[in-house]
Structure formats: structure tokens, C-alpha cells
Amino acid sequence: MSTPNNFHLLLFGATGDLAQRKLFPALYRAHAHDLLHPQARITAIGRSEPDTAAFLATLQQQAQNHLADDFNLQTWQTFCQRIDYLMLDVSQSQQFDVLATFAQSSDTVIAYLSTAPRFFADICQQLARVGLNTPNVRVVLEKPLGNDLDSSRHINAAVGEYFSENQIYRIDHYLGKEALQNLLPLRFGNPLFESVWNKDFIQSVQITVAETLGVGTRGAFYDRTGALRDMVQNHLLQMLCYTAMERPTSTHSDDIRNEKLKLLESLRIYTPAEVDTHAVRGQYTAAQGMNAYLDEADIAPDSRTETFVAAELYIDNPRWTGVPFYLRTGKRMAQKQAHIVINFKTDPHNPFAAVANRLTISLQPDETLTLRLNTKRTGSGMQSAPADMVLDLAAAANGRRMEAYELLLLEIIAGRLGLFNRRDELEAAWHWVMPLLERWQDPSAPAPQGYPAGSWGAAAAQTLLARNGDTWAENT
Ligand code: NAP
Numbered sequence: 210m211s212t213p214n215n216f217h218l219l220l221f222g223a224t225g226d227l228a229q230r231k232l233f234p235a236l237y238r239a240h241a242h243d244l245l246h247p248q249a250r251i252t253a254i255g256r257s258e259p260d261t262a263a264f265l266a267t268l269q270q271q272a273q274n275h276l277a278d279d280f281n282l283q284t285w286q287t288f289c290q291r292i293d294y295l296m297l298d299v300s301q302s303q304q305f306d307v308l309a310t311f312a313q314s315s316d317t318v319i320a321y322l323s324t325a326p327r328f329f330a331d332i333c334q335q336l337a338r339v340g341l342n343t344p345n346v347r348v349v350l351e352k353p354l355g356n357d358l359d360s361s362r363h364i365n366a367a368v369g370e371y372f373s374e375n376q377i378y379r380i381d382h383y384l385g386k387e388a389l390q391n392l393l394p395l396r397f398g399n400p401l402f403e404s405v406w407n408k409d410f411i412q413s414v415q416i417t418v419a420e421t422l423g424v425g426t427r428g429a430f431y432d433r434t435g436a437l438r439d440m441v442q443n444h445l446l447q448m449l450c451y452t453a454m455e456r457p458t459s460t461h462s463d464d465i466r467n468e469k470l471k472l473l474e475s476l477r478i479y480t481p482a483e484v485d486t487h488a489v490r491g492q493y494t495a496a497q498g499m500n501a502y503l504d505e506a507d508i509a510p511d512s513r514t515e516t517f518v519a520a521e522l523y524i525d526n527p528r529w530t531g532v533p534f535y536l537r538t539g540k541r542m543a544q545k546q547a548h549i550v551i552n553f554k555t556d557p558h559n560p561f562a563a564v565a566n567r568l569t570i571s572l573q574p575d576e577t578l579t580l581r582l583n584t585k586r587t588g589s590g591m592q593s594a595p596a597d598m599v600l601d602l603a604a605a606a607n608g609r610r611m612e613a614y615e616l617l618l619l620e621i622i623a624g625r626l627g628l629f630n631r632r633d634e635l636e637a638a639w640h641w642v643m644p645l646l647e648r649w650q651d652p653s654a655p656a657p658q659g660y661p662a663g664s665w666g667a668a669a670a671q672t673l674l675a676r677n678g679d680t681w682a683e684n685t
Pocket of ligand 1: 221222223224225226227228254255256257258297298299300323324325326351352353
């Protein structure tokens with residue numbers, strides 16, 4: 210294996226939840242598996258810890274919780290030798306002066322902004338002021354990048370004043386999931402699938418990300434965000450891209466991102482009336498001992514924020530004319546699941562076909578591919594019966610499966626942009642989302658439909674499919 214690139218990571222928001230729960234455990238695992246350059250260093254930046262010793266003491270407690278069996282004290286201590294803590298208030302511009310020393314380095318400098326997006330523009334401006342926007346500097350932006358098309362454009366323009374597009378890594382951690390990335394070799398590397406991956410053979414596609422948790426302690430954030438912005442605009446549309454995009458001419462980052470952009474630009478944009486007929490929003494109500502959304506902490510008593518979204522999308526290009534793509538996500542749903550279901554067409558007059566073929570690509574709770582086939586029913590006579598062929602992707606890969614953030618951090622260190630959203634892609638995704646957002650802000654729009662906590666979501670989501678003769682996968 211070649212030596213990994215050396216780097217210096219400036220981690221803004223190092224005392225925050227994301228850094229402590231995901232980023233440091235990811236860096237630790239990479240360190241433990243010798244995937245970091247021996248000289249690579251981390252400067253953890255925050256306000257609430259006074260010095261390195263105090264920061265590391267808190268970090269260790271968190272790491273023990275989050276790494277569980279992966280935590281090894283001796284390895285942890287060698288990992289900590291890479292880390293310094295810097296107390297810096299990002300709203301005080303002069304405090305950035307101390308970072309000027311890093312501008313002397315010829316190694317890669319990675320500024321990871323794990324802070325609220327309202328700080329992004331100022332942090333980038335200050336980094337540039339102290340000389341930290343030379344070509345060896347990369348900047349990483351956590352989601353959410355804005356709360357609508359305008360604010361997203363505004364943030365991207367502000368960051369773009371100081372960094373060129375190929376220095377900017379916009380995180381959508383779903384792109385770090387190997388089961389999602391696997392769709393590209395599955396589709397384009399296997400003629401068996403590529404030849405039937407179109408409107409002639411596919412009846413419909415379903416993409417579901419269902420969570421069992423409610424809003425927990427994040428009520429204030431969630432109530433001004435909702436499922437459309439929190440999940441659909443980013444994760445579900447990225448899953449759609451990998452499912453439906455055309456074959457990139459190479460595996461190069463921009464070839465992949467160009468195809469994702471084209472796909473997003475082919476999405477049919479809805480009028481307000483079409484939003485009412487093609488999208489459903491829901492809000493969970495009390496059931497099975499679980500609170501209603503409206504009774505959760507920090508939620509406005511008359512909130513119309515959606516905790517569930519289902520939508521029927523159309524891609525207006527030659528491959529997909531007329532094929533419905535159904536997206537669905539929600540909190541407090543019956544099971545924790547993330548999957549893509551490809552329903553193939555069937556011939557009702559074919560005596561050998563008991564069922565339509567169906568390919569399920571599961572990202573959660575397991576990473577599997579399940580292909581439903583027709584087989585001969587055991588015994589005398591010639592009757593067909595369905596049988597599932599299941600591939601455990603993790604077992605087939607025969608190697609350690611990295612969590613999304615570890616894989617994404619290693620891609621940033623390697624300087625590969627393919628798993629990060631380009632500015633134009635992000636704006637194209639917002640472009641599709643905006644009519645739904647605007648319609649749902651209109652007081653005359655139908656209110657979110659209640660659904661019992663622990664169910665599969667708003668009843669109207671069943672009707673959405675039923676009128677096309679389709680059914681959600683869990684019902685078949
Ligand atoms: P958080 O727990 O509230 O942490 C915020 C971080 O920002 C803290 O380290 C805080 O430092 C720092 N900060 C705030 N004001 C600062 C200032 N003036 N100067 C310097 N540092 C300052 O938030 P989080 O959950 O980690 O999320 C960070 C970002 O990632 C947010 O944009 C969030 O939406 C996004 N995100 C989070 C998750 C997640 O699972 N948590 C998932 C995806 C995306 P001090 O506390 O030391 O002041």
C-alpha cells in the first residue's frame with residue numbers, strides 16, 4: 210500500500226456533537242489501521258475547553274462510548290499524540306492570526322468546518338486573510354448548506370470568494386456508504402443489469418430512509434428544518450442519482466458529478482397544484498407509548514413541520530420516461546431501514562412468472578442485495594414460486610467495512626472529490642425541492658397528515674402508489 214498523504218487537519222467545532230461522536234472516532238479508526246500518515250496532525254478548535262489536556266480528557270470519555278469494542282487505550286494514546294487543542298472564537302477575527310503559521314506548510318491543510326453554517330463565510334474569509342487559501346488548502350463544509358435555494362447560493366458564493374471549487378468538499382455522509390457507491394459497479398459493470406435498467410423493464414423504483422427515533426433533544430433545530438430539508442434535499446436525492454444517472458465516461462470525480470447533475474436537471478419540477486397530488490407530508494401522533502411530535506420538547510404547539518415525506522418523481526429523459534420514482538422518509542416509523550427497491554415489469558400471461566422480479570439494495574440495517582426470482586415450486590407439476598437470492602455485501606467485500614465518515618475523511622485526505630457535492634449539483638437539488646417547500650409554507654396548503662408513531666407513515670403515501678397500481682415494498 211502506498212504511503213498516505215501527509216496533512217494538517219484544522220477541525221472547527223471539535224468540541225461539538227458531530228466531531229466527538231463521528232469525526233474523532235473515524236480518525237481514530239483510520240489511525241488504528243495505519244491509514245494516516247505518521248506525521249499527520251490535528252488541531253482541534255473550539256471554545257468550551259480551556260486546553261489540550263482538558264479537551265483530550267473529555268474526548269476520551271466520548272470516544273470510549275462511541276468506539277465501544279474498537280477502543281484500545283494504548284492505540285488511543287498514540288492517536289492523541291497527533292492532537293492539539295486551540296481555543297478560538299470564530300466570531301473574533303483577530304484570533305485567527307495564530308493560524309498563519311500553518312500557511313508556511315507545503316503539506317495539505319484541511320479546514321473542516323463542523324460548525325453552524327452561519328459561520329462558514331466568516332471562517333473562510335479569515336482563513337484567506339491569514340494565507341490559508343493556497344492550492345494545498347482544502348475546506349470541508351458540513352450540511353446543511355442553507356435552508357433554501359437562495360441561502361444555499363449565498364453560502365456557496367461567500368465560500369467561493371476565497372476558495373476555488375476544486376478545494377471545496379461538501380459533505381453528504383450518505384455518499385460515504387459503500388452500499389450506495391456499490392450501485393455504480395453493480396449497474397454499469399454488469400451488463401446483466403445495465404441492459405434492463407430502463408423504462409422497458411422497470412415498473413417503478415422506491416427509495417426509503419425510515420428512522421424509528423423521534424426528534425429527541427433536537428426539537429428546536431428540527432422544527433425549523435423538517436424532513437424535506439433534513440433528508441430529501443440531500444440524502445434521498447443523492448440515492449436517486451446513483452440509482453438513475455447515466456454511465457459516467459470514467460470514474461473521475463467530475464465525470465461522476467456531471468452525470469449526477471444531468472440527472473437532477475432532468476427531474477420534473479412541480480407546480481403548486483402538482484405538489485398537492487405528487488407529494489405527501491405527515492407528522493407523527495402519539496401511539497405505543499411514544500409522544501406526538503407536537504408534545505416533544507421545543508416544538509411549537511401549532512407546528513406544521515413535516516416529520517414524514519413521500520413523493521412521486523419523474524425523470525424526463527429517454528431512459529426513464531413514465532417510470533415513477535417514489536421517495537419516502539420519516540421519523541418514528543415502524544422500522545429503521547434505508548433501501549432502494551427496483552420493481553421490474555412482469556407479463557401477467559407468462560405461466561412461469563409467479564411474481565415480478567425485484568431487486569432490493571439495502572443500506573440499513575444490513576448491506577445486502579436481494580433479488581427476487583421465480584423458481585420451480587418443489588414437488589410434482591410445474592408451478593412457479595418466488596425465491597430470494599441474497600448477497601451480503603459486507604461479507605462479499607471480505608474486508609473491514611468503514612463507517613461513512615472514515616471513508617469520506619480518507620477521500621478528502623487523498624484529494625478525491627467524487628463523493629462530495631459540487632455547487633451546481635446542490636443547487637439543482639434545491640431547484641427540485643423549492644416548489645414543495647414553498648407550497649408547504651402556504652397556509653392554504655393541506656396540513657401534514659397525522660400518522661401513528663411506530664407506523665409506516667401517512668396513509669396518503671399508500672394512496673400515492675395505489676393509483677398507479679403500486680404498493681410499498683413492506684406490503685408485498
Ligand atoms: P454542536 O454540538 O452545537 O457543536 C457546535 C460546535 O461549534 C462546537 O464545537 C462549538 O464550540 C462550535 N462553535 C460555536 N460557536 C463558535 C464560535 N463562536 N467559535 C468557535 N467555535 C464555535 O453542533 P454539531 O451537532 O456538532 O453540528 C455541527 C454542524 O454539523 C452543524 O451545522 C450541524 O447541522 C452539522 N451536522 C451535525 C450532525 C450531527 O449528527 N451532530 C450531522 C450532520 C450535520 P464550543 O461548544 O466549544 O463553543
